Amino acid sequence: MSLEQKGFRWVPVSRVLEVAPKVSSGDPVDQFLPGPLGAWCLWYVVMGLMTQKLQDMIVVQHGPNGCNAAARTFFLEHVGSSYGMGFPHIVSTDMAQGEVVLGGEEKLRTVILQADRDYKPSLIIVHTNCASGLNMDDVQGVINSVQGEVKAKLHFIPTPGFCSCYPGEQMHLALPQFVELMEPPKKVDPRAVNLIGVVKEVAVVRGKHGEWIPKIPQDSNPYVEYIRKLGLTFHRGVIGGTYDYLKTAPEAAVNVIQCNAWGYPVGDAMKKKFGTPYLKHGMCIGVEPTVKWINDLAQFMHVEKEAGRLIDEEYAQVKDVVAKAKEAVKGKVALISGGRNTFNTVTRSLGLARFAMELGMTPYIVNMGPMHTALKPEVVRYFADEGCDPKYLLGPYAWQTAIDLQAIMDDLGVKNGDVVYFPGDVFNYAKAGEFDPGNTPRVDSGQSFGRVRNAPRSAGIKAAGALARAVVDASRAAKRNSHWTMYGRMFGKSLDFGDSTAPKAQAQ
């Protein structure tokens, strides 16, 4: 059955914004995207990617303790471990059947008092789960009544899991509530710049217990470095740091963005509440978008000369390898996958598409969930305005089943040697003998936890150089047309005894 017969068609990414149903509409969503919706839940994402980045707070989680452990099972530990965060203390009200039926407000009150007594934090963020979201406990009422009895500042951010399973929606729901923790500036420093849209890392060099330099550069590091090299002051990485650090963020003159999806909700909320402007560029994978990001900030702060010098210095280090990459892949197809089963990574996929275009390739985005995409409208529009509105395989992706890349290649009429594969997450597509780094260039930059010293990720001109190097390396590695990877052998031919004459492999 062809992709068209399965209900798929190639459209510009921005078309999704026109055809996707409203997220809360129920049946239309089920028809648009049959099967389970999204992945993760509001609690996981907020706790794992937002709240745990604050250094001197604890969480009171109003729900069953199992939600605490479930979040720790992957998100909390994986993100926190890889990005150098301190251990998050989550105090659970351990909601049981009694509180579900009769209400858990009294228990919540007791636990807040005990948590303040035992942990002595400066900030307690109260999160809720499905059970406390449904039994209608008046959490804000409890907080209001108990605030006078505790030393910590109490702040409620609702996170019942069923409220949202799409990261784009989750960001809009929760990120502005962290802005609520910020205070009006006593004075605005005209040289100070915040980096907002910081995704997984904390972007804070000085931790609560000392200075810290990451073993592996993080995505935020180049942006922070650029701010400083322009002679400006890096003020705050949002979200991150201590409560005091976060609440003084509005003292900056401007916000610049690391990741658009994470940045815009914070930027909009800070603009509305404190009048802090933000600059639109983000997810700067490649030289050209990074140059735009630097110039935009430089113009805003009137440091154009410094910007010119900075760009020249940085570009000199990577221009040769970027030229080599262009030579290796010009005219090819960039197959960019949104993720084998999560269908997330919309912003990164678009960032990679923009980079592919910079190298002279034609990007095609596949396996990216249409609802996920539709729920990041400002991101899609930003890239489209920048001239990056690539072809996207729109379809039902029923039951979160990814489409095999070989079927997509057949549909596009291209062969292994015509494409470069950019996986978007874990579970890369591979089949030894058919589609493997041994015969198809694979550039691993999508999986955000796969951090290694010289690996390309994103952000900045040096990273563009690293990514270009990866493109060159992958192109050369694929020329062997044999000796498949272990990963590919798990799914395709397990052994071929040196025989590299499999029909599809000859396509190289």
Added chain:
Amino acid sequence: MSLAVHEKARDYADKYNVCVLMGAAKAATGVPDTMVINHGVGGCRMAMEHLRSDNVPDGLFTPIISTAPDQASVIHGGGKKLAVTLEHAVEEAKKRKNPLKVMWILTSCATSMIGDDIVSAGKNIQDKYGIKVIPLDTPGFLGGEQKGHEKVYCALVDAFADKNVPKKPNAINLVGPHLIGSKFWPWDHQEMVRLLAAAGVDVNMTFAYKSPVEAYAKFGAAAANYNLSGEEFTEFAAVSAEHGVEMWGDDLVYPIGIANTEEWYLKIAGRFGDVEKAKATMKADMSRVQRRIRGDYNASWFLSDISGRHIGILGEAKYAASLARCMFYDFNCYPVVVGLGGETRAAIDAGRKILEPLREFCDIEIYEDPTFFEYGNALKKADVDFAIGSRYDLRLVRGLGIPHVSFGKNYFFNNYNFIPWPSFGITGMLTIMTELGKFYEEEIKHEFAGYRANSFIEPVGGPAAPSEGQAGKRCRKC
């Protein structure tokens, strides 16, 4: 010498303990040729899929298909989503190599609270397709994972156990391998089965790990259920009693290390098998281990190096207590802080009982079901050389500047124990020594920061100040 016990004095929880749904998912996906329908939100589904991954190595893959209700479903009811998902699951089942024998339906907090009728939904499918459907209400607010396992065990007995099977006095059922608390548990379970068989003990089946659905028919043939976890299974005990199967071995030490294995093996062989056969097996195993390490310079080096260290241990009560004894008896370490985790009083008491013989020989601060906060402070106060725990307390402990090695909890999540070798039994000592040896050498002794600070070649990016990758105390001006 003493055992000081710190009991719980708070109303909150701050520990790693997954919920009823996760327990049910682990157990249900341990039954071959079944399928789990998770009538719950996306987050629960991801946790289930991760946590059940322990069952997958060596080929037991049980699909989990989710309904993933959203706000609209919570308001309007998720029955329609469930019905559609069940039909889809039947289609998926047709693609499988083996016929589907059971379809489980599990609820999460949200779908349980809105009262979706999983029983009727299941019955419709059962009537229409002749597939056995077992619906279980498993919201997280019912408690910890032990209850989820128990619900699955009881359901399996209710659905399949035959009351008229002949008794075998040397047969036992193993109960709760997922709850052992060792990250090597699949191989530990395998090793226990091997040792039991070698001592003439017949392992009738394991609840619920790899035993086929048909095996549950002969549940009643066993003389006892050997409760691996130490948790109290009240309902399952009652159901078992109806089949003349008693619960046994709740506070039996795990066979971690040599001394513990001797105690475990002789007790269990004495009750259900042949003690002489057990002794012969242990002699053969010891001989194998001796051949491997006698004269091995690295073994002597490591065993001398680690001796006399003060350590902290956090884990499931029976596991932490047994490991503490192993570290004391086999490695001459002093387990000065032991955190005993558990969902029921029985598990904590089992752990305390296992530690009791150490009372005369060392000072141990025992923390009953501690919070991470309590455990961290206890380690700091006790000034331990290193701590053994799981991935879930790694950041806590290393954040205090204390070396940490993970032995506990489930396989999932970066444990990378690809070699299918146990940590239990006498031969399991080779696993423990391998894990501890590498850890001790690299994480305790080696001075990583010094390598860079004292490098002859200029490090990439210039000299690091403060030490790369570590929390320093210097300010930027320094």
